[in-house]
Amino acid sequence: MAAIVLSKENFEAEVLNSDIPVLVDFSASWCGPCQMLAPIIEEIADEAGDFKVGKVETSEEMDLAIEYRVSSIPCLVVFKGGKEVKRSVGAIPKQAILELMK
Amino acid sequence: MIYDIIIVGAGPAGLSAGIYALRSGKSALILEAKAYGGQIINTPDIENYPGIKNISGFEFATGLYEQATSLGAEVKYEQVISIEDKGDIKIVGTEENLYECKAVILATGAKNRKLGLEKENELIGYGVSYCATCDGAFYKNKDVAVVGGGNTAIEDALFLTNYCNKVYVIHRRNQFRADPKDVDQLKEKENVEFVMNSTVEKILGDTIVEGIEVKDQNTKEKKTINVSGVFIAVGQEPDNTMFSNLVKLDDSGYIIAKEDCMTNVKGIYTAGDCRTKTVRQLTTAAADGAVAALAACSIID
Numbered sequence: 001m002a003a004i005v006l007s008k009e010n011f012e013a014e015v016l017n018s019d020i021p022v023l024v025d026f027s028a029s030w031c032g033p034c035q036m037l038a039p040i041i042e043e044i045a046d047e048a049g050d051f052k053v054g055k056v057e058t059s060e061e062m063d064l065a066i067e068y069r070v071s072s073i074p075c076l077v078v079f080k081g082g083k084e085v086k087r088s089v090g091a092i093p094k095q096a097i098l099e100l101m102k
Numbered sequence: 103m104i105y106d107i108i109i110v111g112a113g114p115a116g117l118s119a120g121i122y123a124l125r126s127g128k129s130a131l132i133l134e135a136k137a138y139g140g141q142i143i144n145t146p147d148i149e150n151y152p153g154i155k156n157i158s159g160f161e162f163a164t165g166l167y168e169q170a171t172s173l174g175a176e177v178k179y180e181q182v183i184s185i186e187d188k189g190d191i192k193i194v195g196t197e198e199n200l201y202e203c204k205a206v207i208l209a210t211g212a213k214n215r216k217l218g219l220e221k222e223n224e225l226i227g228y229g230v231s232y233c234a235t236c237d238g239a240f241y242k243n244k245d246v247a248v249v250g251g252g253n254t255a256i257e258d259a260l261f262l263t264n265y266c267n268k269v270y271v272i273h274r275r276n277q278f279r280a281d282p283k284d285v286d287q288l289k290e291k292e293n294v295e296f297v298m299n300s301t302v303e304k305i306l307g308d309t310i311v312e313g314i315e316v317k318d319q320n321t322k323e324k325k326t327i328n329v330s331g332v333f334i335a336v337g338q339e340p341d342n343t344m345f346s347n348l349v350k351l352d353d354s355g356y357i358i359a360k361e362d363c364m365t366n367v368k369g370i371y372t373a374g375d376c377r378t379k380t381v382r383q384l385t386t387a388a389a390d391g392a393v394a395a396l397a398a399c400s401i402i403d
Contacts, residue, residue, distance in 0.1 A: 031233075032146070032163075036143055036160065036163070071229060072240075073236055087227070090226075092136060093135070094179065
């Protein structure tokens with residue numbers, strides 16, 4: 001499954017009320033490291049079994065970025081049961097992202 | 103399998119080395135700890151690479167990566183933790199595997215130098231940033247500080263003046279090393295304040311940056327500046343300590359090599375920002391890649 005495009009409208013339903021953990025990628029089109037990370041995130045989304053993957057284009061969803069105190073991107077945040085449990089800033093390899101989900 | 107060449111680092115130097123190795127009919131494995139592209143992916147516009155008028159760092163890096171891999175270079179995302187010199191064979195160890203090869207090219211690049219302050223690492227992503235073009239938009243109408251006096255610092259400050267309420271530029275000397283043209287342009291901005299001859303002593307705030315404490319080097323006076331973001335642009339530093347028992351490093355940690363890219367060990371070469379050199383640019387990194395790869399090929403033949 002492709003990564004879900006998250007917005008203010010669907011964030012609660014898709015992330016906060018999700019039964020399974022959610023990996024959220026906060027990024028932006030202007031940021032090089034975010035572009036590096038984007039295909040890896042899609043790959044993880046395609047392969048993910050016990051969690052789902054969403055992405056926030058911060059240039060369009062600045063309120064969400066502010067609400068979740070994102071001030072450096074790419075920023076990966078793992079939500080479980082509606083709460084943030086892990087966070088990682090910067091482009092990291094696929095294996096390191098999968099570690100976050102363990 | 104024994105690779106002809108193992109290249110450590112998939113930045114412009116490493117990927118260029120891969121292209122030259124493959125085109126010389128050699129096999130090459132490129133080992134990268136993070137993402138391909140190296141520092142250049144942080145650059146929004148490259149305008150000084152000969153033959154290309156304008157390209158983003160991401161596009162450039164992706165083009166290089168595709169060029170190297172389509173020729174047959176193998177890229178694996180593993181952190182190299184050891185290299186053993188067994189004469190004609192070198193053994194390269196990562197956290198996951200051991201690989202054998204006939205020649206090694208160290209193209210480990212450089213990383214952003216940190217100020218080395220308490221909380222600096224902890225607050226990355228919470229107000230501490232090393233990439234103004236990535237993160238500037240999150241500081242719209244806020245007060246921020248840029249630390250440094252080189253081209254990156256001045257370019258960062260210029261960029262941030264477009265978004266921020268106020269930009270403090272903290273520099274430990276009384277003059278900038280940056281291009282005078284950019285410095286003049288920055289001086290014309292109304293929302294800039296220069297804090298010269300000053301060093302950052304502390305980053306303030308528990309879970310988010312609230313300010314910095316700076317010390318005037320002449321008067322030794324300390325003062326607090328309230329900012330929500332600190333953009334650190336104090337240059338780069340190499341990351342070669344794990345190879346210090348293999349090849350000679352200079353006092354700053356760069357691998358000692360001249361334009362021929364040869365280290366003091368036979369069969370081990372170095373390319374790009376990680377070696378001793380005066381000009382660290384995209385073009386010189388690519389050039390090193392070619393020189394190192396062809397030198398490596400010549401000992402394998």
